[in-house]
Amino acid sequence: MNFVIGIVEFFAILTFAYSGLIEAKRKEMDFVGSCTLALVTAFGGGTLRDILLDRRPLYWIDHYEYPIIIFVLAAAVLVIFRFNREILDHKILTYIDALGLGLFSASGVAIALETGIPIFPASLIGVITATTGGVIRDILCNEIPIVFRRETQLYVTCSFVGTWTFISLDYLGFKHIVGLLACTLAAASLRLAAVKFNIRLPL
Amino acid sequence: MNFVIGIVEFFAILTFAYSGLIEAKRKEMDFVGSCTLALVTAFGGGTLRDILLDRRPLYWIDHYEYPIIIFVLAAAVLVIFRFNREILDHKILTYIDALGLGLFSASGVAIALETGIPIFPASLIGVITATTGGVIRDILCNEIPIVFRRETQLYVTCSFVGTWTFISLDYLGFKHIVGLLACTLAAASLRLAAVKFNIRLPL
Amino acid sequence: MNFVIGIVEFFAILTFAYSGLIEAKRKEMDFVGSCTLALVTAFGGGTLRDILLDRRPLYWIDHYEYPIIIFVLAAAVLVIFRFNREILDHKILTYIDALGLGLFSASGVAIALETGIPIFPASLIGVITATTGGVIRDILCNEIPIVFRRETQLYVTCSFVGTWTFISLDYLGFKHIVGLLACTLAAASLRLAAVKFNIRLPL
Numbered sequence: 313m314n315f316v317i318g319i320v321e322f323f324a325i326l327t328f329a330y331s332g333l334i335e336a337k338r339k340e341m342d343f344v345g346s347c348t349l350a351l352v353t354a355f356g357g358g359t360l361r362d363i364l365l366d367r368r369p370l371y372w373i374d375h376y377e378y379p380i381i382i383f384v385l386a387a388a389v390l391v392i393f394r395f396n397r398e399i400l401d402h403k404i405l406t407y408i409d410a411l412g413l414g415l416f417s418a419s420g421v422a423i424a425l426e427t428g429i430p431i432f433p434a435s436l437i438g439v440i441t442a443t444t445g446g447v448i449r450d451i452l453c454n455e456i457p458i459v460f461r462r463e464t465q466l467y468v469t470c471s472f473v474g475t476w477t478f479i480s481l482d483y484l485g486f487k488h489i490v491g492l493l494a495c496t497l498a499a500a501s502l503r504l505a506a507v508k509f510n511i512r513l514p515l
Numbered sequence: 516m517n518f519v520i521g522i523v524e525f526f527a528i529l530t531f532a533y534s535g536l537i538e539a540k541r542k543e544m545d546f547v548g549s550c551t552l553a554l555v556t557a558f559g560g561g562t563l564r565d566i567l568l569d570r571r572p573l574y575w576i577d578h579y580e581y582p583i584i585i586f587v588l589a590a591a592v593l594v595i596f597r598f599n600r601e602i603l604d605h606k607i608l609t610y611i612d613a614l615g616l617g618l619f620s621a622s623g624v625a626i627a628l629e630t631g632i633p634i635f636p637a638s639l640i641g642v643i644t645a646t647t648g649g650v651i652r653d654i655l656c657n658e659i660p661i662v663f664r665r666e667t668q669l670y671v672t673c674s675f676v677g678t679w680t681f682i683s684l685d686y687l688g689f690k691h692i693v694g695l696l697a698c699t700l701a702a703a704s705l706r707l708a709a710v711k712f713n714i715r716l717p718l
Numbered sequence: 719m720n721f722v723i724g725i726v727e728f729f730a731i732l733t734f735a736y737s738g739l740i741e742a743k744r745k746e747m748d749f750v751g752s753c754t755l756a757l758v759t760a761f762g763g764g765t766l767r768d769i770l771l772d773r774r775p776l777y778w779i780d781h782y783e784y785p786i787i788i789f790v791l792a793a794a795v796l797v798i799f800r801f802n803r804e805i806l807d808h809k810i811l812t813y814i815d816a817l818g819l820g821l822f823s824a825s826g827v828a829i830a831l832e833t834g835i836p837i838f839p840a841s842l843i844g845v846i847t848a849t850t851g852g853v854i855r856d857i858l859c860n861e862i863p864i865v866f867r868r869e870t871q872l873y874v875t876c877s878f879v880g881t882w883t884f885i886s887l888d889y890l891g892f893k894h895i896v897g898l899l900a901c902t903l904a905a906a907s908l909r910l911a912a913v914k915f916n917i918r919l920p921l
Contacts, residue, residue, distance in 0.1 A: 363566060364562070364566075364573060364576075365571075366569070366571045429572060429576050430576070430579050432579045432582065432583060433575065433576040433579045433582070436582065447655075451654060451655070454657065455657060456542060456544075456655070456656065456657045457548075457655060459547060459548070460539070460542075460544045460545070460547060460548025460551060460552075460655070461543070461544060461545065461548065462543050462544060462545040462548075464545070467547075468547040468551075469547060512545065513545040513546045513547065514546075515545060515546040515549075515590070515593040515594070515597075
């Protein structure tokens with residue numbers, strides 16, 4: 313089962329990195345800017361989570377094969393962008409990004425609860441894990457973070473719902489693996505529904 | 516006495532959160548953006564202080580009732596904003612904000628000194644505690660932080676004066692409670708005087 | 719030998735601080751904004767390095783004479799700017815900045831390796847130490863960080879080459895002092911060559 317999570321997590325990191333590369337392309341950044349945006353989007357949330365909870369070593373220091381893969385990915389994508397081709401269908405990207413959002417929410421809230429903090433801040437830590445990378449990406453691109461804008465479909469909210477799914481199941485005595493799956497599913501499917509039906513916050 | 520400080524601190528957090536909500540409204544953010552700006556403005560400074568000094572658990576993880584209150588406040592304020600009414604007089608806001616500035620300066624410098632660091636960096640930590648929240652708020656809104664601008668009346672300077680008031684009284688052997696009160700008073704009254712008489716830095 | 723490094727490091731901090739002051743002047747910030755930009759540019763990279771590696775006390779808390787010097791420098795520079803005079807030739811600034819880039823890369827990677835982390839993340843930490851200050855400076859000025867832009871000559875790349883020079887020499891069994899010197903030289907000379915011959919990344 314850990315193997316399955318490892319694979320999904322791998323895709324989540326790649327998708328988040330890819331969204332950083334697309335933003336870097338839009339802002340006409342060079343290879344250095346592209347790599348930085350990719351790394352920050354993929355690892356920003358987990359790094360802030362670990363700093364807030366005082367956990368070390370950081371994820372990308374322990375699993376340093378991931379930043380290496382992102383470097384290679386960035387080089388490949390930049391070469392392909394040169395020939396003006398989109399290398400991934402936007403629809404597939406939305407699916408993987410939603411999966412990434414769900415999975416990072418799940419791992420964030422699970423790790424936070426393990427450190428023994430109360431459930432409300434634990435849910436916030438889960439949301440921070442899933443969304444901070446994108447926020448820093450937008451700040452580095454000199455834009456108001458997209459997830460704060462009124463025209464954006466539910467995103468942070470999906471992560472929030474996911475973390476409370478995990479917390480509820482944990483409270484009811486279910487095993488962690490059930491909560492992780494349910495959290496990922498809840499957040500990802502809510503996100504996909506929000507995109508499909510253009511659901512936004514009323515306020 | 517701690518009860519009094521607790522009440523003032525409560526108002527300080529609320530005011531800082533409210534200033535985040537106003538900025539979020541100006542930038543047409545939704546409920547998620549509004550809550551984030553409110554939380555970041557209220558807890559950003561204290562969180563950075565605790566990270567720099569390596570203190571855990573963080574304030575808002577320990578006192579998780581505060582983020583919950585801010586969520587409720589944000590919902591209430593957004594509903595009221597819909598009807599285009601200002602829910603607090605700007606003059607009162609300036610007073611509470613000045614009080615918040617003073618109190619956060621006081622708690623920041625006191626906590627920093629307790630960890631045994633020298634007085635000059637301790638004064639910087641006090642200023643960081645009081646002002647970082649507003650700086651991150653402005654960055655998230657894609658603006659140059661207002662406290663760095665030439666047309667802004669004394670703000671960071673008031674916090675700096677407050678921290679040195681605390682350090683001086685501490686050096687002279689006064690009790691912490693005296694220093695905390697004097698720091699809060701010095702910073703808040705200097706800030707209010709700066710607003711009233713439009714005092715700005717000559718440089 | 720440590721005395722020599724101390725002197726170079728002193729100049730590196732001053733140059734980075736000075737680049738913050740110039741940006742603050744361009745954005746018409748006041749004394750508070752100028753000091754903050756100077757401090758953040760000079761100490762931002764080292765502070766993030768220490769937070770990521772969980773090292774305390776922070777550099778500028780331990781050596782608090784440096785922030786004091788930057789305050790004095792900021793006041794002096796702002797007074798001189800009033801009379802519209804450039805106080806340092808831009809050519810000399812480029813030299814010192816390149817030296818600072820090299821030295822911060824060297825100290826960053828050396829400290830990271832000492833904590834026992836693998837070489838690839840250690841090289842990233844070296845680059846982060848040398849470049850984060852400038853990135854935060856640009857974010858506070860509400861601009862896309864200059865080092866990410868396509869028109870910028872090699873900068874982050876020079877730091878990266880420098881850190882791998884250190885890692886290679888360390889692997890070959892050379893003493894740390896040799897690696898530190900070689901890293902600084904490699905990064906600084908590559909940076910100066912890039913500026914002179916307008917070398918940019920092909921991607």
